[in-house]
Amino acid sequence: MVQLTIELVRKRAEHNEGELHSLEELSLHQEGIEKIEGLGNWCPKLQILLLQGNVISKLENLRRLKCLVYLNLALNNIETVEGLERLESLKKLDLSINFIGDLLSITKLKCNTELEELYLYGNPCCDFENYRKFIIYNLPDLKHLDYSKVTRSEKILAFQNVEEWQKTILPQQEKYLIGRAEQKIENEDRMEKEFAALDVDNPKSIAEYMQKPSDNSPETRKQLMQVKEILDQERQSHKLSGEEIREKRAVKLYRPDGSPLNVNEPKVAFTISEDEDSYTLEVNTPKFMDLSYIQVDPFKDHVRVTMKGKFFQYVCLEEIDVESTKAVRSQTSGVLTITMPKIESESKKAKTFLYGKGGKHSTLQRGCKKTLSSLDKNQDQNLHSECWGKREQLEIGSSRGKSVSSHLIMEETCIEKPFSVGFVDDPEVPPLE
Known part of the structure; x- marks a missing residue:
């Protein structure tokens, strides 16, 4: 697993020239991070923190982020909501697609008085009866819950017959937690055997492991991340040792006899028009691509446009005047217009x-x-x-x-004319030029 270090944070702070103390936004998604640590000391002025797609199992070490407004922890291994009480500026919290089954732990968010948006979609607690009523009742200042607006009628219903619907919450949570404890024991035995039988050097073994059905649990997600990390290390070692180096397929621009081919490697749209005197080729180059990445090379029977190392080549049916060929690019649309006069046959x-x-x-x-x-x-x-x-x-x-x-x-x-009648050839008369 990846450890959250100051070097990693500084690398993700390039937009702020690597300065951490004044950093306001930080994206650490899909990094394989297992534990949150150090952010409160390194980046005290953070306002937006994106940690989705990791394997974080516990909310911790966030209490010093007093300026944090938006926290995204979707697609992690979180089972309990905790450690967020000191985030006094928090307005938006995304905990989608985690493993939160302890619905009572969400009541700890009452301390976050500025909280307006909460996303718990994809968690086991969302399947509980009266789940939405429970959230709205305990967090009455919420404006959005799970991608839908909290309406006035929902608030009224949540505060009616509170004792009756609250009785249904606790039994459902206890039932889930019992099943979760049994799942942990089963997963530990099963995953230990599967991991011992896995041969990372054998592609067939890896394919069989990946195709096996597995349950949706924090243990499974963590093991898949470990396997991915091992495979990445193997690929990197092979690459460094010179093994299994895949060369990029070379683009063919000419046939064996030397005649040019039509090529559209960047897959851009284009139009071609022809009149008696010239060809006009319009290529839709990427609008925001800098002009220094584009090169136009006209030849006598074709024209080539190079865009960031990718080739676009068009073959003309008639010879063109290379020296008179002109290329103009629109600054608004990015369309490259190439005018190629024909050589007069x-x-x-x-x-x-x-x-x-x-x-x-x-x-x-x-x-x-x-x-x-x-x-x-x-x-x-x-x-x-x-x-x-x-x-x-x-x-x-x-x-x-x-x-x-x-x-x-x-x-x-030119046809030579016969002499007319009475013609006298006088040698003193100079010839006509």
């Missing part, structure tokens, strides 16, 4: 060259038509087929297939 360049940006025929095409009119019919048909065949070939071709360079397009689309 050769087929688009050919279309622009033949048609022009306005969709009309270019000068070269009009020149081809003009040449066709000056030829004879047969030559006209051959040249017409040659000129338009070149244009169709350029339109059908894909940029992801065999790429066509710009100088090849010029060579394919």
Whole structure:
């Protein structure tokens, strides 16, 4: 079991820079603590103390916490309410899911005049007949009991026929305490045998022990905590000795042939939109994640976003302009918007060259038509087929297939014109450039 030490308390006081004397809130839940000690000396100004999920069996060493307003001791091994009389500022007390069967011990809370909220849900005493009447009668200043408001009508009923319903409380409590004493004896014999047969080095033995049905008792809860502590020590020793070290599975970003994969390791929502000129990727990064934890890496056919070491990768169907890619993140929503312009494909360049940006025929095409009119019919048909065949070939071709360079397009689309009638080749005339 874990001992409550000043080192542990100082570790949990990081929000107060490790200063204990002025500490007002302390959380020590699920630490395996068995006994409360030292808090009154170390933290005299505590107002909120959270001790749920431990194996504390007795309420003690709390009398010096004069400023304590809220005390949470849910999910522990407490059987009797005691040691809280000096907590003069206490307003809220949570003792849910313990083993309180001594209902008469709750009357000790009469000294806590500021107490307004009391939670006893999940304790054996809650099954007693007239349990709620008993609590309201003995603690008339309560405003909330077990997650429900104490109504005026409940208070009136609690103060009527007091002697009659109080007679039912004591027999029920005595019956429970007798059964509890028998349960303790049975648990001690049974648990001693089970613990002796448990082999902590054998996973099968541990699995069988965990699957065995057991009663809900302080002894069982304490033994489970001891087994958990032993297993944690075994795992830690194996880890320190280099045994059973589990490596984190590496995320695959590329196939064996080098082509990228779509990856969403952080499991974030995203949207992708595409137009003729660019891709727009919107990634819903965590809203409060600092920008220093986010990195954007664009590549020619994919983009990668790294968030705290986790990879998000999207593969584009067309090549993108890496140098012109921009990333902007919203400060209010955390949405990361990445704009990736496409690299203009050769087929688009050919279309622009033949048609022009306005969709009309270019000068070269009009020149081809003009040449066709000056030829004879047969030559006209051959040249017409040659000129338009070149244009169709350029339109059908894909940029992801065999790429066509710009100088090849010029060579394919420019057709040499025949000399006109009466043409004289004068060598003194300089050539047109």
